[in-house]
Amino acid sequence: MTYLPLLEGFGMGASLIMAIGAQNAFVLKNGLQGRHRLPIALCCALSDMLLIALGVAGVGALIAASPLLLQVVRWAGVAFLVCYAVAALRRAWRGESMSLDGRDERSLAVVLLTTLAVTWLNPHVYLDTVVLLGSLAARYPGEGRYLFGVGAVCASFLWFFALAYGARLLAPLFTKPAAWRVLDVGVAAILLALAWGLVSGA
Structure with missing residues (x-):
C-alpha cells in the first residue's frame, strides 16, 4: 500500500487551510x-473533518454541477466577508480588543457559535474542502481517496491547534495597541479582497 495519497492530502490540505x-x-x-483555545481549535478541526469527509464522499461534485447552488454560496459568502471586514475595521478604528490578560466576558456557548459562524458561513470553506479537496481525492481509486482525506484532516488538526496555542508566542508584540489595529486592518483588507474575488468570479 502506497502512502502517496496520504502525503499529498496532508500537503494540499495544509496549503489551503493555512491561507489567511x-x-x-x-x-x-x-x-x-488565551480565550477558549482548546474548544475553538477542536471546533474548527472537527468542522474541517466533516467537510473533507463530504468532499471525499462525492458531495463536491454535486455542488459543482449545480450553478444555482454555487451562486447562492457565492453571494452569501460575499455578504459574510464584507460584514466581517467592516467589523474588523470598526475594531481598528475604536482600538478594541487589546487585552491579553486571558479574561473573557463571553460564554463558551457564544464563542463556539461564533466559531461555527466564521467556519460554516464562509464560502471558501466549501470551495476548498468539499469541492477542491474532494475533486483531488477522487483521482485516487479505492482506499487511496480515503487516505487523501485522512491526510487533509491531519493537516487541519495540526494547523488549528498550532495556531491556537502557538499564537501566545506573539503575545509580547500584541501588548501594543497599534499591533491590534494593524492586525484588524490587515484582516479587513484580506477579507475584502476575497469578497471582490467572489464578485468578479475569480
Missing part, C-alpha cells in the same frame, strides 16, 4: 488572548 481568512484570524485573535 476569517476563520484563521478568529483563531489567531483568541489564541493571542
